[in-house]
Amino acid sequence: MSDKERTYQEIQRKIDNGKAVVLTADEICNRVRSGEKINFEDVDVVTTATRGIMSGTYAVFSFKVAEPNSFIKASRVWLNNVPAQVGPCPNERLGVLDLIVHGTAHSKTNPNYGGGHLFREIVEGKPITVEIETVEGHWFSTHTNIKDMQYAKLFGTRHAFRNYLAFVNPVNESLPSIFHAAEFRGNLSEATFCGCGELNPIENDPDLQTIGIGTRVMINGNYGYVSGLGTRSSPGKPNLGGFSDMHEMIPEYMGGFVTSAGPEIINTWAVPIPVINQDILDNIVKINSDIELKVVDVSGRLPLCKTNYADVWSNVDEEVTYQPSECIDCRVCEVERTCPMGAVTHKRGESAAHNPILCFNCGLCTTNCAGNAFSAALGNIDYCTAETEKGIPVVVRQSDRLRALKAADELKTKIISGKFKISEPVEYINL
Ligand code: SF4
Ligand code: SF4
Structure with missing residues (x-):
């Protein structure tokens, strides 16, 4: 092993002995911006995070709604008017529901309420209305809450993608979009974007050298695990799947976000990157101005030009x-x-x-x-094509860097205090 490599065990031993240097990606990048050269010896673990809309989310719940033999099985169920899929286990005559709820499911009565809102309210411990139609054709309703849920787990099928895109609308007409919270105005008059830039977990480990199947992470403030790549993951645009128990999640990291195309769901991931070699460090020291941000047409996501994350996260106000x-x-x-x-x-x-x-x-x-x-200063997209060169003002951010910073900071504290152990992937992911 060269002097620019470390094992996971060496890193964890240093942490246990109180000798490890654990920094957030923000701390490292601020030092780089101030002109400091970061050497391999200077840091052992970097904590990264992202908070944003992550549509690929579902939750599985199991809880009792009636005494055994009260009904054969449920055929349709709504939680706070949000539709649930019944099963996979029918729990015949047990009075117990097993349910799958999509994070992007929409309430049947409230256009501004969906799975993301429901999951946050469940984690907040609020009473949840359960409406049940049985296979016998009976209807009844009851209430539940997270304490009465024997099982409540959140799964990501497409989470924590490696940054994302900026969106503009080049045509005259406004249009509704999941990438805007209002109608997306045309004529390149405004921009929206997703991605926490230099804080983003995969951006700090783009070859997934340390993030693999079984890697311990924090999802919405609770311990979770990476299950592998997510849907539509590709070498150029990787994302992750993962899961975590909802009983210990922190509501502030979750929620529903109403776009002009309906409610979406927000999640927060914090991921430790053990600095196991120089190659990892070379990515960690990349700052927002080094990280590409593709600008696409919101209709069809056709690429228009490229800029970088400094446009949207440097010299701006993270907090409104x-x-x-x-x-x-x-x-x-x-x-x-x-x-x-x-x-x-x-x-x-x-x-x-x-x-x-x-x-x-x-x-x-x-x-x-x-x-x-x-x-709040939200920044401008530096839009530059053969036909047009202009700054396009950002009007909606679909990533919350402020809380991503908080999540990275909390993970750092947990690692230093021994509450979060660094883990080597059970299996490495082939991108
Ligand atoms: S000025 Fe007050 S009431 Fe009017 S839009 Fe702003 S916050 Fe709302
Ligand atoms: S910044 Fe906060 S208050 Fe303002 S529109 Fe967005 S979520 Fe609402």
Whole structure:
């Protein structure tokens, strides 16, 4: 082994002896930006994270709803009006439901409520309404909550992708899209994007040298495991599958995000990258300006040009600020109407109320607020093609770097305190 390599066991031993250097990707990148050269000896583990819309999510629940022999089996079930798939186990005559719920399922009654909202409310411990149709044709409803769920696990079929894309709409007409929280305005007048740039887990380990099947990670604040590659993963655009128990998740990391094409689901991953060789470190020291951001047409995702993540994460405000004193008490609060997280409420005669725990820092309110009570610099996409060269303002961020930073920080604390052990993959992933 060269002096630019370490084993997982060596790293964990150093952690156990209190001698390891564990840094967040943000800390490393800030040192690189300030001109420091980071050497192999300077760091043992880097914590990375991402928080954003991750549509490929489902949850499996199992809980009792009636006494044994009360009904044969369920044929259809809704949780808070969100449809669930019954099974796979029928649990015949047991009075117990096994259910699969898609994170992208939509409520049958509320267009602004879906699986993402439901999962957060379950984790918050709120009572959940269960509506059941049995194979005998009977209907009944009851309530449950996470404490009464013997099984509640969240699975990612397509999570933690290696950054993503920026979107623009080049045509005249506005259109609805899952990549915008309002109608996507045309004529290259605005941009949205996804991806936490230099913080992103796979961006820091693009060849998956340390992230593999069985790697321990944090999903929505709880311990979880990588199950392999996710759907539509490709060598150029890899993503991961994984799972974690919902009983110990942290609601702040989850939620529903209402796009103009309906509710979507948010998740947060934090992933440790053990610095096992120089090659890994060479990726870790890449900063936002080194990381490509492809700009695509939101219709069909046709590539238009390329820029980098510095456009959207350097010299911007990660947090959106609200000044209640600036609120002019509009007859209709456009921010309340359009906030994708439902984080703003307004009663006539009062300033609007902003819930920072629910807020995703997407930034839409900074363009929608009549009184300019919400503010944040969101950056501009440097759009450059043979026909057009211009800066296109970002109006919606579909990644929350602020909470990704928090997740990376919490993982660092857990590693240093011995609550999170570094693990070698059970099996390596071939990209
Ligand atoms: S749009 Fe802005 S100024 Fe108007 S009520 Fe809402 S928060 Fe206040
Ligand atoms: S940034 Fe504004 S629009 Fe976005 S979630 Fe927060 S309050 Fe809502």
